[in-house]
Amino acid sequence: MxxxxxxxxxxxxxxxxxxxxxxxxxxxxxxxxxxxxxxxxxxxALIPDAFQALKKLGLLQRVIGSSYPTHGMRLFSCDGSEVLIRAHGACMxxxxxxxxxxxxxxxxxxxxxxxxxxxxxxxxxxxxxxxxxxxxxxxxxxxxxxxxxxxxxxxxxxxxxxxxxxxxCSSFAVRQYVRNERLAKGFNELVFAFDTAVKGGYGWVFPGPDAVFNIGIGFFGSAHKHNNPRRHYERFIAKFPLARELMRDGEMVGPLKGAPLRxxxxxxxxxxxxxxxxxxxxxxxxxxxxxxxxxxxxxxxxxxxxxxxxxxxxxxxxxxxxxxxxxALQPKFEAYRKAEFLFNWPYLSNKLVTHTSKNEHTRSKVEGLVNETVDPTFLSTLSGWRRILFH
Ligand SMILES: Cc1cc2nc3c(=O)[nH]c(=O)nc-3n(C[C@H](O)[C@H](O)[C@H](O)COP(=O)(O)OP(=O)(O)OC[C@H]3O[C@@H](n4cnc5c(N)ncnc54)[C@H](O)[C@@H]3O)c2cc1C
CATH class of the missing domain: 3.50.50.60 (FAD/NAD(P)-binding domain)
Incomplete structure (x- = not known):
């Protein structure tokens, strides 16, 4: 043919x-x-860039109609501080x-x-x-x-x-599905957690249809080479309060599964x-x-x-x-790659979350990054990071 x-x-x-x-x-x-x-x-999880691509394909409404909507991303830092980033998303x-x-x-x-x-x-x-x-x-x-x-x-x-x-590969991540009817009520955020149990990466809790949550951790840069993901996942779900609560009265749906990322x-x-x-x-x-x-x-x-x-x-x-x-996409990828240093410096990830929660200018910058309305190249410089963490 x-x-x-x-x-x-x-x-x-x-x-x-x-x-x-x-x-x-x-x-x-x-x-x-x-x-x-x-x-x-x-x-x-589908984040704003997925919505853009789906719109271009003429499929946005079909996907929105069949997925679980989320209205923001909640970032937790190691010291328990949190901030909500406004961005539409969905899980499917x-x-x-x-x-x-x-x-x-x-x-x-x-x-x-x-x-x-x-x-x-x-x-x-x-x-x-x-x-x-x-x-x-x-x-x-x-x-x-x-x-x-x-x-x-x-x-x-x-x-x-x-x-x-x-x-x-450049990274490795594992995930598991857990059903929890009680916590699913009204849960409409993508949760990302910097946590010392996942040094060199982060943990997540994403809601989904039928009260089933997707919980996982991922390691980035060189960190994935030195880690036993299952052990770190078990530590994450034992330590991060939301994951612990989900597991306590939740029902596992299928095994823990992992895959490499490029x-x-x-x-x-x-x-x-x-x-x-x-x-x-x-x-x-x-x-x-x-x-x-x-x-x-x-x-x-x-x-x-x-x-x-x-x-x-x-x-x-x-x-x-x-x-x-x-x-033309490279500058954004380069900025995100450089930002992986945050995973190894709990002080700085704490600072990012607390500063973003208190400072409206920083929050709108972070929201602009997530929504792809802000040029990310400022994250490639030390002065750019200084502005976002301290000003
Ligand atoms: C644990 C984990 C969590 C993640 N979470 C998210 C998330 O929440 N949101 C997000 O946006 N991204 C997430 N990602 C990344 C996301 O999964 C990938 O970016 C995405 O799947 C890439 O799409 P793709 O079409 O390039 O490749 P894939 O989705 O991997 O599709 C590749 C296809 O090629 C086929 N294939 C492979 N080998 C062959 C072969 N030899 N011959 C013929 N066919 C072949 C496969 O069967 C498959 O259908 C996550 C990744 C992991 C591992």
């Missing part, structure tokens, strides 16, 4: 790309090794979100092929790629002028596509000829927060737009256009 574009991986990045391509009239084959609905270990378990995205791509005209494990690819004549998949023990192939790799954080398929620069737009080449990497496989997940659904969709849209705009031109033109648009 010959397509305009083969998309490998049907997570948020792959579905956003396939949907955009199909809407523009290009033929898109969307392949995934899994059969859907499939789970993806995640915190399930990933099997449901990803199925909605996938169905929308199929409705737009993309062809979905589940149970296809990416095995390798060959550039046949610098015009057409042959992409091979293992489909239940049988090797099948598809041809396309363009290939989008959207296989997420695991390094093996990225290496197989020839885009991998660094195999090691953050910071690093460790993978963005493009090679007509092959473009999108989503977490190029590190599109934010450092510092580990939020990545929004930017995965955004990079999928950007790659699709680069192909649509340059379809009649060379592969190099599309690759350059896409690389430029990803480079």
């Amino acid at each position: 010959v397509y305009d574009v083969v998309v490998i991986g049907a997570g948020p990045a792959g579905c956003a790309a396939a949907l955009t391509l199909a809407k523009a009239g290009l033929s898109a084959g969307l392949f995934d090794k899994a059969v859907f609905p499939r789970d993806k270990t995640c915190g399930d 378990p990933r099997p449901k979100l990803d199925e909605l995205l996938l169905n929308s791509a199929i409705e737009a005209g993309a062809r979905f092929l589940p149970g296809h494990d990416f095995a390798g690819m060959l550039d046949e004549d610098e015009k057409i790629y042959r992409v091979e998949f293992d489909a239940g023990g049988e090797i099948v192939s598809a041809r396309a002028r363009w290939v989008l790799l959207a296989t997420g954080a695991h390094p093996a398929p990225i290496a197989r596509a020839g885009l991998l620069l660094r195999a090691e 953050t910071g737009l690093s460790g993978t080449r963005f493009a090679d000829g007509g092959l473009l990497g999108i989503g977490e496989c190029i590190g599109s997940t934010f450092p510092l927060t580990g939020e990545g659904i929004g930017k995965a969709m955004e990079t999928g849209i950007l790659a699709a737009e680069a192909i649509i705009a340059n379809h009649d031109l060379s592969r190099a033109a599309a690759a350059q256009a896409y690389t430029r648009s990803i480079d």
